[in-house]
Amino acid sequence: MKALRTESRPPADTRPKGRVRRRQEGAILKAAERVFxxxxxxxxxxxxxxxxxxxxxxxxxYYFGSKDELYRAVLDNILSLWLAETEVITRDADPARALTAYVTAKMHLTATRPDASRVFANEVIHGATRIGDFLRSELHGLVAQRAAVIDHWATEGRIAPVDATHLFFTIWAATQTYADFESQVCAVLGKARLGQADLARATTHVVTITLRSCGLEPAGPPHTSLQ
Amino acid sequence: MKALRTESRPPADTRPKGRVRRRQEGAILKAAERVFxxxxxxxxxxxxxxxxxxxxxxxxxYYFGSKDELYRAVLDNILSLWLAETEVITRDADPARALTAYVTAKMHLTATRPDASRVFANEVIHGATRIGDFLRSELHGLVAQRAAVIDHWATEGRIAPVDATHLFFTIWAATQTYADFESQVCAVLGKARLGQADLARATTHVVTITLRSCGLEPAGPPHTSLQ
DNA sequence: CCGGAACCTGACTGTATGGTCAATTTTTAC
DNA sequence: GTAAAAATTGACCATACAGTCAGGTTCCGG
Structure with a gap:
């Protein structure tokens, strides 16, 4: 939740949140995410x-002091989403299953909250000045941990050796592209919008290339969940 | 060059370009790319x-009538870069060589012109309103062509079957992430900036996962060109 | 039902920014 | 060398936008 706390004033944090407040803040944050x-x-x-x-x-x-504070609140709201889902990547897990689950979860997030992805992308492109601390601490630590797990899989011969850290970059890029670069994807596919079928196909693809990157093949028949 | 011509006034296109004009326009475009x-x-x-x-x-x-015109000129300047490099992907080419060359070229572009990549990314994220026509025509056609080549390779059994169109999405995403999301990559790697070594490593990685996605392995010893 | 706190809002303001213009200087062509 | 064309520039608008505020209304505990 309160992942972001770079340099806002210490007070005003323990504001009492009434019923009305919570509802209005929610509506504002939702609208702000869309607009941003x-x-x-x-x-x-x-x-x-x-x-x-x-x-x-x-x-x-009245609710958020300034535009910047509102924007930060939106980002704060989004950042927690980025950390989740990696817990499936553990030493004891089956690599194929774990990676499939992770990529699928990422793709699900992309499909469900494309605006969140776009706000995040925008912030990072422009230097990530507001979330630099978060990236350097939480995310950095998390990736180090999970990359170690993947390296461990490799030394045990359960997957082909890969650059684990960069594999994360690739997975993030490949999944988020369907939100951030949706216009481009649509233009190339000749569609006006991405439908569920498109996203299912995209998911299958990204899972496939992720697994193959580790020298694995998708479990079960290929193209399991089209539609 | 003049890839973009959505709706600007027909005249002013055939302006006589003097020495001074060319130099100043160049300087302005360079500065604009950086700022945007x-x-x-x-x-x-x-x-x-x-x-x-x-x-x-x-x-x-004086040189560009409005901010919008200047921005369009910057985009126009950039778009031509996106089309190049795909000519290595031909039916007769060796798949591994061709893909390696393509990915390497893309990574080179990312490393050389990160600002161009960021301007493009920004435009697409926000709906690609100014370059929609370009994406729907030139890019769409180009991808269809090249995807057909890759599919051909697959039917001949020279590579494993892949979703060729989505493979392009993945390659673009994976390469451009080192420009667009540089801040994030740096934060996770614990560096202030991406050095040549980092980009070389990234290139090796992206080439590897691209080839493996097609059921191929990198030619020659792994990690050929570190540094 | 009363008093205070939380909440609401129309009407403002200051400022940053895109854009204009007329007066001047520099370049170019013959 | 000269006149026309191109280029330069400081001073100047008009507007859009973040942010303010005073005066109101609604909510809620006791």
Missing amino acids: ARAGFEGGTMAEIAALAGLPKANLH | ARAGFEGGTMAEIAALAGLPKANLH
Whole structure:
């Protein structure tokens, strides 16, 4: 939850959250995620977010002091999503199963919360100034751990040797591309939007290439879950 | 070159380009690419670009009518880069060699022109409104062609069957991540910037997983060109 | 049902920024 | 060498936008 805490003022953190507050903040955050995803931090306006949330603009400033604070709250909200799902990667797990589960979960996230992915991507592209600490601590540590597990699999001969850290970069890139670069994917596929079938196909593909990267083949018949 | 021609006014295209004009436009485009890469279209300011190019702001408006026109020029400049390099993928080529060459070229571009990659990424994330036509025509056609070649390789049994179109998505994502998400990669690797060694390692990795995705192994000894 | 706290909001303001323009200097062509 | 074309530039707008605030309304414990 409170993954991000770079340099905001210490007070105001223990605000009492009433019923109304929680509801309104939720609506604002949802609208903000959408707007920031579409236009970025600079491009999205408070008025736009307010309109989408069905509130007067001054209300946003009541709940979140400034645009920057609101943006940070959106990011904060998103970051927790990024950490989850890696717990399937353990020494004792079956590599094929674990990797399949991880990639599938990532793809599910991409399909479910594309705007979250886009806000995150936008922030990172522009230098990740607001989430640098998070990336350097939590994410760095997490990757080190999981990469060690994958290396361990390799030394035991259960998978072909791979650059485990870079494998994570590749998996993230391959999955998030279906959210961040959706327009491009759609244009190339000749579709207006990505349907469930497209995402299922994408998932199968990414799982396949991930497993093959480790010298494995997908369990069960190929193309298990089309549609 | 003039890949982008969505809806700008027909005249002004055949402007006579003098010596001075060419030089100044070049400087402005270079500065603009940098600024737009760092801050996006909305975030980057004309004043900032002017300062970086060492010119008064009014000068930018003399050469490029508006901020939007300048941005389009930057994109236009970049798009041609995206099309190149696929010509190595032909029916008669050796799959391993061709794919290695293609991925290597893509990685080289990423390493050489990271700002170009970031501007492009930014545009696509935000809906690719300005380059939609390009993606739907040129890129779409190109991918269809090359995907057919890869499928052909598969039917001849020279590679394992893959989803060729999605393979392109994956290659693009995997390579561009080292430009677009450099901050994240750096944070996870615990470095301040990506050095040549890092990029060499990344290249080896992406080549490996691309080949393995097609059921191939890298030619020659692994880790050929570290450094 | 009362008093205080939380919540709401229309009408403002200051400022950053894209864009204009007329006056001047530099370049180019003959 | 000269006149026209191209290039330069400081000073100047108009607007869009984040942020403010005072005065109101609703909520809630006692």
